[in-house]
Structure formats: C-alpha cells, structure tokens
Amino acid sequence: MFHAQIPFDRIPHQFKSGLLCRSSQSEKDGLKKADADPSVKAVMICGENGKFSAGADIRGFSSPKRHGVALSPIVSLIESSEKPVVAAIEGVALGGGLEVALGCHYRVAHAKARMGLPEVTIGLLPGAEGTQRLPRLIGVPAALDMITTGKHIPATEALKLGLVDEIVEENTIEAAIRLANKVIGQPLEPRRLSLKPVPKLPNMEAFLREALVKVKRQARGCLAPELCVQAVRAATERPFAEGVRRERELFGLLLSSGQAQALQYAFFAERAVRRWAAPGGASWSSAAPQPVRKAAVIGLGTMGRGIVTSLVKANIPVVALEQDLEYLNKGRKAVMLLLEREAMKMEGGAQTLDFHNPARLQFTVDFDLLCDVDLVIEAVFENMALKKEIFHKLSKICKPGALLCTNTSALNIDEIASATNRPQQVIGTHFFSPAHVMRLLEIIYGRHTSPTAIATAMQLAKALKKVGVVVGNCFGFVGNRMMFPYVQQAVFLLEEGSRPEAVDQVLEDFGFKIGPFRMSDLAGLDVGWRSRKEQGLTGPSLAAGTPARQRHGQRYSPLPDLLCEQGRFGQKTGKGWYQYERAGGRTATPDPWLHDFLSQYRDTHGIQSRFIDQEEILERCLFSLINEGFAILAEGIASGPEHLDVIYINGYGWPKHRGGPMFYASTVGLPRVLAKLQKYSEAHPDVPGLRPNAFLKKLVAVRSPPLKEWMSYLSHQSPKL
Numbered sequence: 001m002f003h004a005q006i007p008f009d010r011i012p013h014q015f016k017s018g019l020l021c022r023s024s025q026s027e028k029d030g031l032k033k034a035d036a037d038p039s040v041k042a043v044m045i046c047g048e049n050g051k052f053s054a055g056a057d058i059r060g061f062s063s064p065k066r067h068g069v070a071l072s073p074i075v076s077l078i079e080s081s082e083k084p085v086v087a088a089i090e091g092v093a094l095g096g097g098l099e100v101a102l103g104c105h106y107r108v109a110h111a112k113a114r115m116g117l118p119e120v121t122i123g124l125l126p127g128a129e130g131t132q133r134l135p136r137l138i139g140v141p142a143a144l145d146m147i148t149t150g151k152h153i154p155a156t157e158a159l160k161l162g163l164v165d166e167i168v169e170e171n172t173i174e175a176a177i178r179l180a181n182k183v184i185g186q187p188l189e190p191r192r193l194s195l196k197p198v199p200k201l202p203n204m205e206a207f208l209r210e211a212l213v214k215v216k217r218q219a220r221g222c223l224a225p226e227l228c229v230q231a232v233r234a235a236t237e238r239p240f241a242e243g244v245r246r247e248r249e250l251f252g253l254l255l256s257s258g259q260a261q262a263l264q265y266a267f268f269a270e271r272a273v274r275r276w277a278a279p280g281g282a283s284w285s286s287a288a289p290q291p292v293r294k295a296a297v298i299g300l301g302t303m304g305r306g307i308v309t310s311l312v313k314a315n316i317p318v319v320a321l322e323q324d325l326e327y328l329n330k331g332r333k334a335v336m337l338l339l340e341r342e343a344m345k346m347e348g349g350a351q352t353l354d355f356h357n358p359a360r361l362q363f364t365v366d367f368d369l370l371c372d373v374d375l376v377i378e379a380v381f382e383n384m385a386l387k388k389e390i391f392h393k394l395s396k397i398c399k400p401g402a403l404l405c406t407n408t409s410a411l412n413i414d415e416i417a418s419a420t421n422r423p424q425q426v427i428g429t430h431f432f433s434p435a436h437v438m439r440l441l442e443i444i445y446g447r448h449t450s451p452t453a454i455a456t457a458m459q460l461a462k463a464l465k466k467v468g469v470v471v472g473n474c475f476g477f478v479g480n481r482m483m484f485p486y487v488q489q490a491v492f493l494l495e496e497g498s499r500p501e502a503v504d505q506v507l508e509d510f511g512f513k514i515g516p517f518r519m520s521d522l523a524g525l526d527v528g529w530r531s532r533k534e535q536g537l538t539g540p541s542l543a544a545g546t547p548a549r550q551r552h553g554q555r556y557s558p559l560p561d562l563l564c565e566q567g568r569f570g571q572k573t574g575k576g577w578y579q580y581e582r583a584g585g586r587t588a589t590p591d592p593w594l595h596d597f598l599s600q601y602r603d604t605h606g607i608q609s610r611f612i613d614q615e616e617i618l619e620r621c622l623f624s625l626i627n628e629g630f631a632i633l634a635e636g637i638a639s640g641p642e643h644l645d646v647i648y649i650n651g652y653g654w655p656k657h658r659g660g661p662m663f664y665a666s667t668v669g670l671p672r673v674l675a676k677l678q679k680y681s682e683a684h685p686d687v688p689g690l691r692p693n694a695f696l697k698k699l700v701a702v703r704s705p706p707l708k709e710w711m712s713y714l715s716h717q718s719p720k721l
C-alpha cells in the first residue's frame with residue numbers, strides 16, 4: 001500500500017509530508033513511482049491531523065509570486081493511475097482538497113467530515129477541474145448548487161449525492177485501505193470521472209438558463225457565481241479537456257477581477273477581528289472567557305425575541321423576562337413561532353431544538369429568577385432612564401460574577417454601567433435585526449469593562465455563530481456612527497432634487513441589499529424620530545426660533561421629522577419614503593404624494609431643484625460614510641479598518657465583493673476619495689460629514705500606504721486603546 005498525506009493547511013505544494021514531497025515535480029514523481037512499483041497495489045491519500053485538506057492557501061492568490069497553481073496535473077495524474085487510488089476524507093475536504101478527492105477512484109469519508117467547493121465565496125471557481133468532474137459524478141443540479149453556493153455538505157449528504165462511496169464512524173484510513181484492497185484488480189475506467197459523460201437532464205438548456213438568472217439575481221453584482229454557472233455549462237457542452245480549458249479561462253478572469261481580492265480580504269478580516277485588543281493592553285491572547293451555562297434576556301420585543309431564539313439555537317438555557325404578563329404572553333408566542341420555524345429549517349439535520357423544556361427556556365415576569373444566570377442581555381427600548389433602572393436592579397439580583405450586557409445601538413455604555421455596583425461586568429452587545437439571523441454582534445467596552453467581560457462576550461458571539469467585533473464606546477459605536485452621515489447625505493440629496501427611488505437604485509446597483517430609504521421604511525422612521533426628539537433636534541424641546549434647516553450651526557434636514565408628523569413611519573403604517581400595499585406591506589412603490597411633498601418643501605425653503613447624477617449620489621453617500629470611518633480609526637474606537645469592514649459586511653448589507661467601506665476606499669484610491677470630499681465639502685460647507693478627516697489627509701500625504709499599514713500612521717495611540 002502506498003500512502004500519501006495532504007496537509008490540512010495548504011495544497012499549493014501539495015502532499016507536503018508523507019512519501020511525497022514538496023515540489024509538484026516530486027509529487028508527480030512519487031505518484032509515478034507508485035504506479036511503476038509492482039509491489040504497490042493501491043494508493044490511499046489522506047490528510048494530516050484528522051483533516052483531509054482545506055484547499056489552496058488563499059493568501060497565495062494575491063501574492064505577486066502566485067505559485068501553487070499546478071494542481072490540475074496532479075489531479076489528472078491521480079485519476080490516470082493504473083492502480084486504484086482511494087481518498088480517506090476526515091475533517092474537511094474543501095476546494096482543491098475536494099478536487100484532489102475527485103481525482104481519486106474511490107472516496108471514503110468519516111461521518112463527521114464536511115465537503116465543499118467554497119471557491120465562489122472567495123471570488124473564484126474551482127480551478128483544478130472541479131467544475132468538470134463534480135457534475136459528471138453527482139449530476140448538474142447538485143453540482144451547480146454546491147459550486148455556486150460554496151456550501152459545505154456533511155458526509156451523510158455527500159453519500160446520498162454519490163459524492164463519496166462509503167462513510168464510516170470509526171477509522172477512516174483503515175476503511176479506505178480495506179476498500180483499496182477490495183478493489184485491487186477491478187477495472188478503473190468506470191471510476192475515472194473525466195471519462196464519464198455528464199448525466200443528461202431532459203431540459204438542460206432551460207435548467208442552466210434559469211440557474212443563471214437565479215444566481216445573477218442573488219449575486220448583486222458579484223461575478224463568481226455567474227462564472228461558476230458558465231464553467232458547469234461548459235461541462236455539459238464540451239468534451240472534458242475543452243471544459244477544463246474553459247474553466248481555466250474563467251478562473252483567470254476571476255483572479256484578475258478585483259472581486260476575488262476583496263472577498264479574500266473579507267475572509268481574513270473576519271478572522272483578524274477575533275484577535276481583539278482593548279485599552280490597557282488587554283487582548284484576546286491574555287483574557288479568558290467565563291463559561292455561560294445559563295443566560296437571561298430582558299424584553300421580548302423584536303430584538304429580545306431574536307436574541308432568545310439565538311441562545312436556544314446555541315443550546316444555552318435561557319430565562320426570558322418581560323415587565324408584565326400581557327407582554328410576556330405576546331413575547332412567548334412570538335418566540336415560540338420563531339423557534340418552530342427554526343426547528344423546521346433544521347429538520348433532517350443532526351441538531352434538534354429543545355425549546356419546550358422549561359429547563360432550557362423559561363418565561364417569567366419575576367426578576368428574582370435571574371439570580372443564578374451567568375449572563376443577562378437587556379433588550380428593552382432605547383431609553384437611558386429605563387436601562388439604568390434595570391441595570392440597578394440587576395446589580396442587586398444577579399450573582400457577583402454575572403456579565404451584564406445591554407443591547408443598544410447608540411447609548412452610552414458608561415452611563416448604563418454607572419447604575420450598577422459592577423461596571424467592570426457591564427458591556428454593550430449590539431445585535432442586528434433579526435437577531436437570530438444577522439451575523440454581526442458589535443461588542444462595546446466601556447471605560448471600566450474588564451478583559452474577561454470582553455472575552456466572554458466574544459465567546460458568546462462564537463457560540464451564537466455570529467461575528468463579534470469589539471469596539472469602543474461613542475454615540476452610535478461604529479456601525480451606526482458611520483451610517484449617520486450616509487443617511488444624512490441621502491436625505492440632503494432629496495432636498496436638492498433627487499428622489500428616494502433614485503438614491504436607493506444607485507446604492508442597490510452598487511450592491512447594497514437595500515438602499516437607505518427602503519431600509520429606513522423597513523426599520524421604521526419613528527425610531528430615529530424618537531431619538532432626535534430625545535436629543536432636542538426636533539419636537540417640543542426644540543428652542544423657539546431655531547431655523548428649520550439648521551441645528552447648532554450645521555445643515556439639518558427636517559424631512560424625516562415632517563414625514564413622521566404625517567404618521568408616515570414606513571412599512572408599518574403603509575407609507576413612508578414609499579407607499580406600500582397596506583400597513584405592514586413589503587412592496588415599496590414610488591409615491592406621487594411624496595414627490596409633490598418634496599417639490600412643495602423645496603419651494604417653501606427656496607431650494608432650486610437640480611438633476612443629481614448617479615456618481616454624485618454614490619460618492620456623497622459612500623465617501624461621507626468612509627470619512628466617518630477614518631475619524632473612528634483616528635479616535636481609536638476600532639483597532640483597524642478590518643473591523644469597520646467586517647461590521648459593514650455583516651450588519652449593514654455592504655456588498656462583500658467590494659470588501660467593506662475601508663477596503664473599497666483603498667481600491668478607489670485615497671487621493672480620489674479625498675479630492676471628492678474636498679469638492680463636496682466646498683459646495684456644502686455647513687455639512688461636517690463631508691469635511692475630509694485629518695487621518696485621511698495624512699494617509700494621502702504619506703502616499704496612501706496599503707490598508708494594513710494605515711494604523712501605523714496614527715501619530716499618537718488613541719486614549720481608547
């Protein structure tokens with residue numbers, strides 16, 4: 001038996017250890033030697049440390065040297081071997097790893113193994129003949145699904161699809177060797193996927209056409225899924241070798257598209273933010289989390305319901321608390337509905353949801369039941385007085401070590417913490433709606449928050465399968481603080497002559513899931529109105545004689561306030577920036593009433609309406625958001641641009657293939673961003689959001705270094721870090 005090992009971490013110089021060595025030439029030599037050696041009857045390929053392979057080293061694709069592209073010849077060599085080659089798949093077989101396994105004549109997988117071709121998620125397509133072999137093995141619909149989504153499938157599903165020949169609970173390598181011994185001498189021709197035809201579909205053309213329409217619709221400008229379809233189409237239309245040539249061509253296109261770089265940046269950024277740092281030198285490497293064996297959620301409104309659902313899904317027992325029985329019963333019903341839906345989605349999967357057991361999910365109005373929980377997440381209204389009252393109560397009831405989290409989107413964590421006797425255990429956990437779906441968790445430390453509290457919140461994010469991003473405490477934290485100037489510009493554009501649908505269209509074409517006005521209608525205009533009233537920007541507390549379009553010497557638009565005064569709160573009232581089919585309806589249509597209202601508004605305020613082109617819409621919205629990002633970095637509210645980008649991709653619908661706002665700025669070029677901000681700022685001197693931030697100016701002055709070096713240009717370490 002000849003036995004080769006593929007390392008878990010990288011494919012490029014494949015088969016790093018075992019009997020084959022690093023250069024592709026020696027790998028080929030090794031395989032050839034095995035073929036030539038009459039004492040070798042079969043070959044088994046496995047990985048190291050219980051993992052088959054996670055595929056190519058992603059960093060290699062953006063490295064100027066870009067070696068490690070020679071995987072296809074090895075896969076071909078494996079397939080053409082005169083001796084049976086069996087893959088023993090443990091852990092993961094992803095990307096190039098799975099392509100190697102597809103070159104093998106047989107595949108044995110451990111029951112816990114996962115397989116997939118996730119190249120699409122990093123802006124590529126399987127480039128080692130995977131788009132040609134997989135459809136031949138499991139048929140076009142299943143192959144297309146795996147290749148265009150990049151999903152990882154469990155071994156059980158792989159067996160059903162015919163992707164693997166056998167799954168085992170025990171020793172995969174022994175099972176693979178057993179199979180290899182069994183098949184010695186059997187013809188290999190039928191096992192060589194490159195020789196097989198792609199299974200026919202009665203309606204292949206229509207199927208592929210529909211698939212293309214579907215991926216284009218979902219991709220919002222991301223190229224890779226579309227090119228994946230094209231590569232699979234080639235498998236259905238051309239002989240294997242020609243299909244491979246097409247795959248290579250499309251791979252090359254993607255590699256040089258810029259989107260692949262953005263998506264690969266996002267892959268590493270998401271991992272980089274796990275390495276958090278906070279004031280006083282505390283960081284991920286020194287702080288250990290506390291265990292969370294039981295949690296509580298206070299408030300069963302929209303956010304609280306989602307948070308409870310998330311905790312139950314993560315198998316953390318929860319006490320869900322409301323202020324009175326009426327709210328509790330309403331909340332309980334809503335939570336149960338969400339959980340039932342989640343359970344349906346999970347049906348057939350390995351996991352089940354145990355939410356009817358009171359030991360796992362308990363509903364109460366009794367605060368005393370919170371005495372033994374390890375962590376509380378308060379999710380009541382955005383009202384400082386109410387939050388402080390609750391935190392005061394919690395510090396009396398909860399056990400000494402309990403972590404006290406507040407789900408707030410903007411409020412001051414220090415002020416909330418001041419209501420307790422344990423400010424070191426108070427932390428902000430900003431969930432995004434719907435909380436059981438959205439991946440982002442902004443974790444906000446206050447002046448006194450302990451490293452243990454941060455580590456515990458990060459651990460919680462991981463348990464909830466969310467991306468936790470640690471940030472400092474300021475109004476709106478990172479995500480909403482950057483959102484304010486973006487939304488402000490969108491509204492100013494309406495004042496100057498644009499329409500909600502025009503602004504939304506530009507930003508949706510850019511790749512946002514939803515434009516700012518549709519988003520505002522979805523979230524409810526009343527939320528911001530309440531906050532502006534609390535800040536004294538509108539409503540009864542506004543000083544008499546305040547100019548309608550100015551606050552504190554800066555430009556202000558009363559448009560959203562005026563809509564709210566008309567009862568136009570968005571989807572919930574059936575009218576907002578758009579009109580809807582009914583209150584609670586979801587289909588936005590442009591509203592002639594609003595267009596008239598905007599004209600009258602401009603007349604009232606003597607604003608000369610003008611045509612605003614797409615470029616101006618895009619630049620004013622995005623560059624003001626990015627400008628705020630530079631301010632956040634300079635103030636040390638976030639430890640790097642990756643944090644801002646991960647927040648925007650996972651919480652605000654920023655198109656991932658554009659890498660996040662700060663990455664996008666680096667691709668546009670900082671000098672251009674600066675020049676445009678200068679131009680718009682000169683035209684609108686009363687808008688601070690358009691005034692270029694000093695940090696941006698500094699980076700341009702030092703010739704725009706690469707994004708990963710930006711933070712080293714901050715002259716002083718900010719007080720927050």
Ligand SMILES: CCCCCCCCCCCCC[C@H](O)CC(=O)SCCNC(=O)CCNC(=O)[C@H](O)C(C)(C)COP(=O)(O)OP(=O)(O)OC[C@H]1O[C@@H](n2cnc3c(N)ncnc32)[C@H](O)[C@@H]1OP(=O)(O)O
Nearest residue numbers: 054055056057058069071095096118126127128248252271
């Ligand atoms: C110009 C014309 C050119 C034409 C050329 C045509 C021919 C080209 C032929 C090219 C051959 C292509 C081969 C193939 O098709 C391409 C690929 O294989 S691309 C890679 C595909 N694989 C993936 O995308 C897997 C990505 N990884 C994961 O999904 C997960 O990491 C995991 C493997 C499921 C493990 O998850 P976790 O246990 O949660 O662990 P982490 O995610 O935290 O990862 C731990 C650690 O490992 C790093 N890492 C993981 N995978 C890779 C990788 N593939 N490359 C590099 N680094 C990887 C990860 O970043 C973590 O590191 P840390 O952040 O902790 O330092």
